[in-house]
Amino acid sequence: MSGKQKLLGEERRKAILDLLRKEDKPIKGGQLAELTNVSRQVIVNDITLLKAKNEPIMATSQGYLYISHSAPAGAERIVACQHPPMRTEEELNLLVDHGLTVKDVTIEHSVYGDLTASIMVANRVEVANFIEKITSTGASYLSELTEGVHLHTLVGVNENQLDKAEEALKKAGFLIQTNE
Incomplete structure (x- = not known):
């Protein structure tokens, strides 16, 4: 970890949600870990907790993706x-x-x-x-x-x-x- 302050618990999960909601392409777990100054395993656990709260997050081969309900019709x-x-x-x-x-x-x-x-x-x-x-x-x-x-x-x-x-x-x- 770098000298940055580590985000804790709910604050970190809120930050992860904000990051995922802003992106229209997947974000790798390692990148989320770096941005929140925690290990990739902590991110995996956070994503599991967020999914348990019915957040529409999908794990793809390219990273995590927030599934927006306002996706274009097709x-x-x-x-x-x-x-x-x-x-x-x-x-x-x-x-x-x-x-x-x-x-x-x-x-x-x-x-x-x-x-x-x-x-x-x-x-x-x-x-x-x-x-x-x-x-x-x-x-x-x-x-x-x-x-x-x-x-x-x-x-x-x-x-x-x-x-x-x-x-x-x-x-x-x-x-x-x-x-x-």
Whole structure:
């Protein structure tokens, strides 16, 4: 820690909320720790306490994000996909190349039920960072628990944009087809 004064308890959590509310992009836990002069683990605990008080904070691969209820209106869709882990980057790039944000991934686990993890990628740089974080930490993709079957929540400007991306997923063999 530096010579700065350490922010304590509620004052620190208020400062964290203020910082997150002002930003429209994620802030890394290490950056919040530096700004409040505490360890990253203290920030993790503070975020947990804030979430317990129903503050809409999302942990993403790029940092913490305050989910504003005044987000611009758009279209959102859940799609069902299946592919091996080595095609994850290809799938995510296909979606962001269509101008979409990939909000999350959900799997149906046989013991825990639905498991959802934030992804929040909207461009190729964010996809590359996400893939690098998975690779460098040795983490597994959730879809590895379900033979590659997973859902994505996609966010776009309008339904037409989502339709085009869904068609591209189908052509690339990612989309799970329903028998109609």
